[in-house]
Amino acid sequence: MEKSRVGACSRRNRGFHGVPTRCWCGEGIDTFISKTHKNPFRRFYRCKIAMQKGEAHLFKWVDEALAEEISLVEARQRTIEEDLEDMRKTEKSEDDGASQNNGCLGVITWFCCKLW
């Protein structure tokens, strides 16, 4: 099973929100550069099979994927901040001592490791 955080989301809804790692057909994807007049030199992701056979496989503009990826990260960060805020409140009510400072940093590190 792949550990990719994006992969887990895209398998669920097939919408490939954020940066895609694989086409829905299972094939890997590559980045290419558009040569159309409408989108000159714009980079996009495309399924490797689609480039050979011209079938309808995954296609996504790189800039749009990155914009989605950023909004995903922002949403995730908001959740972490809210969780941390809750923890800080809990911690404060339990113990007001200065000895808790290191523990707080540990919690943040733990969160980052878990989510990334």
Ligand SMILES: [Zn+2]
């Ligand atoms: Zn494909």
